[in-house]
Amino acid sequence: MNKVAVAKGDGIGPEIMEAVLKIFNAANVPLEYEYVDMGKWVFDKGYSNGMTPAAQQTIESLGILFKGPMETPKGKGVKSVNVTARKTWNTYANKRVFQTLHGVDTVFSKAGIPIDITVVRENIEDTYGGIEHMLTHDVALSRRFITQPGSMQVIKYAFEMAKKKGTRRITCGHKANIMKLTDGLFLQTFYDVAKDYPELKADDIIVDDLCMKLVTRPDQFDVVVLTNLQGDIVSDLCAGLVGGLGFAPSANIGDHISIFEAVHGTAPDIMGKNIANPTALLLSGLALLRHIGLMESAATIENALLYTLEQGVHTGDFGDKAVQSLNTTEFSEAIIANF
Amino acid sequence: MNKVAVAKGDGIGPEIMEAVLKIFNAANVPLEYEYVDMGKWVFDKGYSNGMTPAAQQTIESLGILFKGPMETPKGKGVKSVNVTARKTWNTYANKRVFQTLHGVDTVFSKAGIPIDITVVRENIEDTYGGIEHMLTHDVALSRRFITQPGSMQVIKYAFEMAKKKGTRRITCGHKANIMKLTDGLFLQTFYDVAKDYPELKADDIIVDDLCMKLVTRPDQFDVVVLTNLQGDIVSDLCAGLVGGLGFAPSANIGDHISIFEAVHGTAPDIMGKNIANPTALLLSGLALLRHIGLMESAATIENALLYTLEQGVHTGDFGDKAVQSLNTTEFSEAIIANF
Ligand SMILES: CC(C)[C@H](C(=O)O)[C@@H](O)C(=O)O
Numbered sequence: 001m002n003k004v005a006v007a008k009g010d011g012i013g014p015e016i017m018e019a020v021l022k023i024f025n026a027a028n029v030p031l032e033y034e035y036v037d038m039g040k041w042v043f044d045k046g047y048s049n050g051m052t053p054a055a056q057q058t059i060e061s062l063g064i065l066f067k068g069p070m071e072t073p074k075g076k077g078v079k080s081v082n083v084t085a086r087k088t089w090n091t092y093a094n095k096r097v098f099q100t101l102h103g104v105d106t107v108f109s110k111a112g113i114p115i116d117i118t119v120v121r122e123n124i125e126d127t128y129g130g131i132e133h134m135l136t137h138d139v140a141l142s143r144r145f146i147t148q149p150g151s152m153q154v155i156k157y158a159f160e161m162a163k164k165k166g167t168r169r170i171t172c173g174h175k176a177n178i179m180k181l182t183d184g185l186f187l188q189t190f191y192d193v194a195k196d197y198p199e200l201k202a203d204d205i206i207v208d209d210l211c212m213k214l215v216t217r218p219d220q221f222d223v224v225v226l227t228n229l230q231g232d233i234v235s236d237l238c239a240g241l242v243g244g245l246g247f248a249p250s251a252n253i254g255d256h257i258s259i260f261e262a263v264h265g266t267a268p269d270i271m272g273k274n275i276a277n278p279t280a281l282l283l284s285g286l287a288l289l290r291h292i293g294l295m296e297s298a299a300t301i302e303n304a305l306l307y308t309l310e311q312g313v314h315t316g317d318f319g320d321k322a323v324q325s326l327n328t329t330e331f332s333e334a335i336i337a338n339f
Numbered sequence: 340m341n342k343v344a345v346a347k348g349d350g351i352g353p354e355i356m357e358a359v360l361k362i363f364n365a366a367n368v369p370l371e372y373e374y375v376d377m378g379k380w381v382f383d384k385g386y387s388n389g390m391t392p393a394a395q396q397t398i399e400s401l402g403i404l405f406k407g408p409m410e411t412p413k414g415k416g417v418k419s420v421n422v423t424a425r426k427t428w429n430t431y432a433n434k435r436v437f438q439t440l441h442g443v444d445t446v447f448s449k450a451g452i453p454i455d456i457t458v459v460r461e462n463i464e465d466t467y468g469g470i471e472h473m474l475t476h477d478v479a480l481s482r483r484f485i486t487q488p489g490s491m492q493v494i495k496y497a498f499e500m501a502k503k504k505g506t507r508r509i510t511c512g513h514k515a516n517i518m519k520l521t522d523g524l525f526l527q528t529f530y531d532v533a534k535d536y537p538e539l540k541a542d543d544i545i546v547d548d549l550c551m552k553l554v555t556r557p558d559q560f561d562v563v564v565l566t567n568l569q570g571d572i573v574s575d576l577c578a579g580l581v582g583g584l585g586f587a588p589s590a591n592i593g594d595h596i597s598i599f600e601a602v603h604g605t606a607p608d609i610m611g612k613n614i615a616n617p618t619a620l621l622l623s624g625l626a627l628l629r630h631i632g633l634m635e636s637a638a639t640i641e642n643a644l645l646y647t648l649e650q651g652v653h654t655g656d657f658g659d660k661a662v663q664s665l666n667t668t669e670f671s672e673a674i675i676a677n678f
């Protein structure tokens with residue numbers, strides 16, 4: 001049986017992870033789980049990168065990490081554990097799928113504008129390198145690196161994925177009119193790769209214009225590929241289009257190790273109350289199942305989830321629009337009842 | 340009589356500028372105009388920064404530039420004429436006001452979500468410095484500078500403006516969780532300035548989260564202040580919220596010189612057809628009038644514009660939602676008829 005590493009995360013992490021694994025077990029997903037130590041509480045124990053060496057070893061040997069949201073302690077020298085994980089294992093492509101969910105009302109769904117956008121974000125380079133210093137006490141400098149190999153690997157991934165998915169259009173978002181060399185290199189690499197995929201309509205758009213169009217006519221976009229920070233911003237924007245981070249999955253894909261995670265916060269204010277929404281983590285878990293070939297399990301659970309949401313059955317965070325407002329446990333049981 | 344420099348711009352620039360100045364004249368706006376040479380055609384004449392020395396002199400002596408959209412010729416060494424203008428005259432604050440316009444339907448107006456957001460964007464620093472080079476043939480590096488004095492001047496401007504406007508909330512958007520020194524400096528400066536404005540609710544938000552919230556609950560934001568590139572992206576997003584760049588004004592404010600411009604493209608495909616929408620340039624012109632104290636003229640024209648749009652009278656770009664679809668000349672005449 002396949003085995004994956006599981007890091008429950010901080011705040012609401014453990015309770016939503018429990019809900020998701022309960023759903024997996026009820027669906028007889030053929031997976032075993034090995035829990036690993038990562039997150040704020042691991043920093044607090046004195047591990048400066050937020051994970052134990054044992055956790056690292058397990059993740060490296062299993063190749064798949066399923067993780068809840070994590071907090072990084074504040075402080076100038078401390079690096080985000082989420083970013084460290086992505087970088088340590090070279091998960092160079094961050095893939096987030098944003099789709100209209102029936103029953104999750106947004107201004108766009110109400111206006112009859114369907115959304116089905118996959119954002120592929122470069123996950124390692126850019127200012128996420130964290131190479132910064134103070135030149136004088138009042139001048140700060142950050143170095144932004146973009147490389148051809150780094151761009152190539154994520155762009156190739158995006159094209160392969162778009163082709164498999166049968167996508168019509170693949171769009172490179174960038175700011176090459178201002179960052180002519182760095183974003184220019186990313187854009188050039190995009191069109192170099194595009195030559196090998198004549199069946200796809202490849203085009204590009206300046207990132208500010210992209211954001212304007214995403215809030216006016218989002219239905220014109222299919223797959224969008226961007227550098228790291230611009231991809232971060234556009235991903236969250238797209239999450240908003242379908243109802244927020246509570247409904248948005250995230251997969252960090254590398255050649256050897258991949259990480260599937262909920263990218264919303266740890267919501268310490270509602271921690272332990274059993275009211276958090278497990279949907280984003282569940283959707284990330286479904287991406288995990290598909291990644292390792294468990295298509296049927298994924299389909300069963302996804303159908304049950306979509307049907308549940310469509311009935312207006314939600315956790316409390318979805319507020320007054322819900323027909324029925326359930327706690328985390330009840331919500332996961334409602335999904336299971338719909339298998 | 341006050342005199343301002345006018346650069347008509349490229350593409351549709353001359354025809355929308357003509358429409359706006361016709362409206363100004365009909366409203367007896369006490370202004371004289373001195374035309375200056377800037378834009379693509381000036382690059383083409385051999386001026387490497389897109390403006391003639393005479394244009395520069397005029398702008399510097401008059402202190403106010405009213406400009407149409409401009410194109411910059413492509414090429415790695417060529418810098419955007421828009422950015423050069425902002426930098427040359429240290430117009431450090433880019434102010435864009437985004438307000439629901441009755442008659443300009445968007446998914447948000449249809450959902451009954453009113454929008455009144457002012458984005459103040461730092462206009463000089465950041466990767467807009469254009470300091471980039473290739474380290475090797477496949478590694479590009481861009482340097483991102485953020486300075487305390489540069490941050491201070493725009494943040495002070497934002498607070499002063501918010502105070503005058505009677506705003507409740509002022510929010511700093513940033514990515515200081517990743518760019519801890521550069522965005523950290525901007526954020527620190529924000530809170531330093533905030534101390535002098537206890538009457539304003541000052542808070543901050545990570546830029547990706549901001550973008551998510553802007554597409555779900557934009558009505559919670561009043562004034563948002565950001566570094567240059569993040570501000571560029573957020574500005575366009577907000578333009579989308581109120582109907583697109585065709586309805587979004589822009590003011591570049593400096594201590595000595597200020598520039599009021601339409602930030603949409605030059606639309607070469609519809610150039611010379613007299614069908615372009617002059618609204619964004621007109622709104623920028625109204626910001627100009629208010630800047631130099633011509634409040635009454637601004638109010639007269641604004642009321643007529645709002646009334647016209649509200650009646651469903653639009654230029655053709657607004658498509659099927661218009662009750663009456665007019666060309667540029669007719670649209671400006673409709674506004675004048677509503678004085
Ligand atoms: C938590 C933060 C470091 C992270 C990022 O910026 O990548 C988050 O916003 C995300 O999108 O996963």
Ligand SMILES: CC(C)[C@H](C(=O)O)[C@@H](O)C(=O)O
Nearest residue numbers: 177178208419421422571602
């Ligand atoms: C044209 C371009 C250089 C400019 C920018 O990036 O600032 C534009 O997007 C704007 O917002 O005015």
